[in-house]
Every structure is written in structure tokens, then in C-alpha cells.
Amino acid sequence: MATGPLEAAARLERLAAQDGRAVLSARNRELFGLLPVALAVAAGFAGVLITREAEVNDATLTYGLAFLVFCLVGHLFVRWRLPDADPYIYPLAAALAGVGIVMVYRIDPELAREQAQWFVFGLAAFVAVGLLLRDLSLLERYRYTIAAGAMVLLIMPRLTGGVTNGAYLRIDLGPVEFQPAELAKIAVVIFVAAYLADTRELMVTYERRFLGVSLPPLRYFGPMLVVWAIAMLLLVFIRDLGSSVMFFGGFLALLYVATGRLSYVVLGLAMFVVGFLFFESTVGHVGARVDAWRNPLDPDLYYALGGSGQIAQGMFAQADGGVLGAGLGQSILTAGGDPVLPAAQTDLIYAVVVNELGFVGAVALLLVYLLFVQRGLKTAMLATDPFNKLLAAGLTAVFALQVFVIVGGVTRVIPLTGVTLPFVSYGGSSIVANFVLVGLLMVVSDGARRRHREGGLL
């Protein structure tokens, strides 16, 4: 079964290619890849419509169509401005966004309408990145400005006070609210990549050995401490454990890619764990998160406000999904007007996916994430400029870590924290930031692959 349609796809690809044997050009492959995504989105919307006729109306279906139009607009832009970029990154992002909009539509059609609007903004951001940042050395040059911007962004919610589930995540800007951590993750990666591109050689050349462990020279150890401090700051003042793990993990990944020294990573991990354990026992909300994670079915924690109820309900929903899922539109999200699954459209959207599409659906979704990460790392491998290489590796690492943090949280591998599932969760900041991330990856990829093509390598 699996090979039949695949063979057909391969034949189609060959037919479309002119000489009958050569593979399609990169951009045509990208367009080809959007085809199954479009069909899946159509099937998903139709499935939700059929089961939930009472609540959804046909007018909102147009937003599904609009989604497909956005995909094509983005693709045409890529053809024009980034002709050599990796042909799989864009369809993979579209597939994730497609799964996302179907699930958000199923949860609340009104939110899907807003999500579709966010796609427009995201696409605009993607186009802006492609137009303005053909030369990524611009980012490298303004590294300190970008780092300072990230710090301000992260501190803002604490000052203006937008509390979500006990964490300071939002900045309220009149009609819209904004989650700065999403954009800050990209800014931090840019800064660390630029910094390490310059100092990695020196870090390794002048390293010392202390108690049998290679340590970077003290001069270059300072910035590492700064990033660690940012992670701890996030943990304690912003109360955002998820972003803390994401930022620091992304930093360690970059450090490893830049220096090839596993000892630095082990050292960094040890620093993080020590910091975390200290704050877990001394700062109330960190400890509360850990308690809810360890004993989600404890009645006291379950009924407590901001306790383990959300985690427990997420687990029930996933267990209920089974292997093949309850079906699109079948999960129980509200009971008597009260939400059964709090934050179903953001934090717990993965639980809704597992509930409705089952283990098989979860595997499909995670597979698409894995492939996205694989293309990101491939882009990093092809890039020759150190900054571009580290940028692609770092962006891919934070993206992967974000998926790990939220899926790990919902499946109770780690304490649950409120980060979004990239491209799938509802949320404007998240969508826009991830489009920027994809834009940057494709700019790096475009440059790297053009270089290789001109060198006759690709």
C-alpha cells in the first residue's frame, strides 16, 4: 500500500520533469510537495465540517481556501527571491500549519479565522526577511543591538504585567497582545551564532584543562555565564520554564556545533541543573510546576487553581485517542460550558491531535517535525560561512527544543510549560516568529545551495 502511491508520485515527478529521467527542479519539487498538503487540509476541513455541522458554517471554510492561497503566494515569492533554497522546508512548514489550522478550526472556527489572519502577517514577515536580509552579515554586524533588544523584549511582560498561568509572557498592546519570548528566541540565536562564529577558534585554541575537563578560557567563559543568567532570569522572574529550557538548550547546541567540545555541553547542563534544583526548592512557582508534574492525579493538586488539572486532562484525552483516534471533531473540549481541556488551542493542542487522530496522527505530526529539523540541519551542513552555519543550526535547535518542551510537557516527560507547538498552536506571535525562522533558514539555504550548484556540486 505504501509503495503503490509512492511509486505513482515518483512517476508523476518524472513525467513532470522534461527529459523524463531527471528529477524535478528544486522549486517544482516544492510546488509538488504542497499538493498533498493542500489535499490533507481539504480532507481535514471536510472531516470537521461533517461531524460538527451544528457549530461550524460554510463561510469559515473559505479561510481554509485562503490558507492554500497563502501557501502559493509564499511559494511564488520563494521562486522569485530564493530560487536555490531547500525545496522541502517550505512544504514541511505548510504541512505543520495545515494540521494546525484544521485543529484550531475544529476547536473554534472564530480562532481559525484569526489564525488565518496571522498567517497573512507571518507570510509578510517571511517576505520581509527574504527581501531585506539577502545579506545575513547585517544580522552579524548588529549582534549587540539584537541581543539588547531580546533582553528588553523578555523583561517587558514583567514590567507591564501580562500574567498567563502564573507566568509573565505577554505584553498588552491595546487590541493585540504579544508574546515576546517567541521573537526573543530568534534574537538570542542570532547573537550567540554571531558571537561564536568569531570566538570559537580562540575558545578551542586557548582552552585549559582543569581536573581533566577542558574548559574554555576565562575571557570567553563570561558570555556563557551571561546566557546562563538569562535562562535563570527567565525561570525566576518571567516564570517561563519552557523558554528557559529552549534558550539554554539552543545555546548549548550552538556551543557544541561551534567548538565540537562535549565537555562544554556537559558543563553547561550541569550549571542548568544546579540552577534549576536550587530554584525548585526556593521559588514557589517552579516547585509547584514540578509537583504537578510528578503527581498529576493527586486530588489536592488536581483541584488546585493552576494545579495539575490541565496535565491530567491532557493525559486522559491522549489515552482516549488510542491508536487511530476518536475522529476529527470528536474530542470533548467543554462540559456544560466549562472547558475540560484548558488552553486546548495553545498548550494542549498536541493532546487534542492525539485524541482525535490517535497515536498514528501523533506519529505523522512528529515525523513532519523531524523532517523539518533534518532539513534545517542539512542547511547548516551545506552552509560554508561560519555565522550562517551556526545560525541555521541554532534556529533548528531552538525549533526542535520548542517541540520537545511542549510535547514533552503534554506527555509528562518534563514539567508542562506554556510554549506553543510551532505552526500548529493558535497564536499570532508564535506564527509570525516561526515564519521569520523559516525565512532565515531559507535565506541561509539559498546562499549555500547556490554556492554548491555553481561549484557543480548539487
Next chain:
Amino acid sequence: MDEPIAVALKFAFLLLLFLFAAWVVRSSSRDLAAGGAAGSEFDPLLAAGGDNAPIDLRRGVHPRLTVVAAHGYEPGSSFDLTGGLMLGRDRPAEVIVQDPFASSRHARIAPRGPYNFLEDLGSTNGTFLNGARVEAAERLAPGDKITIGDTEFRYEE
């Protein structure tokens, strides 16, 4: 509620997602295959040297890289350039350049057609050919001076 159409649509949705993922895996592996050696996945620059080799250098010519000043090598010793070489601070570079200004994969000398070319591999501090920084691949002529930091080589045929 087991509406058959709804169930069919769910399976269609899942199947399309899996087909899409399978297509990406297949098509992207061919993308690499089209790039030549499987090794290019891990080190495109290095593998490319092997790809373009060997070497249609003019008969009777023995390209060499002679050490002028390099930490750890005897001045006047030389490397055989048949098939190309990589210069860098660490393995897998064939010519180990022990210089704080050298990147681990710094530069490459590889034949293209009848000539040898010098190419910088995106090093941090650059490779210099007769005092000028190497941007694109440069054709080498006998007597050319190749400099990386304080390390210097001479190209000879």
C-alpha cells in the same frame, strides 16, 4: 458517532500526511544522490574534491605544496597535490596547520580540468594567495605563495 464519510476523511487526512512525509524522505535522499557521493551529506567540500578528481593534469607535471614556514613541518618539505588536499587545523585536513588563525577546515586545493585551484572553505581569518585574500576559487600557478595566518606554503609543479 461512526459516520463512514467522517472516518474516511480522517484516514485520508492521515494517509496524505504520511505520503507527504514519505515523499520528502524519498525525494530529499535523491536530492543528495544527485549531488554525487553519499559522503557529500557529511562533508560536501571534502567529498567534492574526491568527486572532481582525479585530475587531468598535464602529463609529466607533479603538483606539490612546499612548506615555507609552518609549525610542525620542516621548511622545504612538500605534499603531493595529486587529487587535491585540504588544509586546516584538525583532521580530516591532510595538511595540519597549527596556527591560531587557522580554522579546522580552512582551505582546499583541488584540480579542475588541467589546473589546480585554491579555495577558501569559509575560514574565519581567510586564506591569502600572493598577499590577496581568496574569495572565489583561484587558479594556481607555479611559485604562488599561499598564506594562512603566519603559516606559508609555496605551490610548485
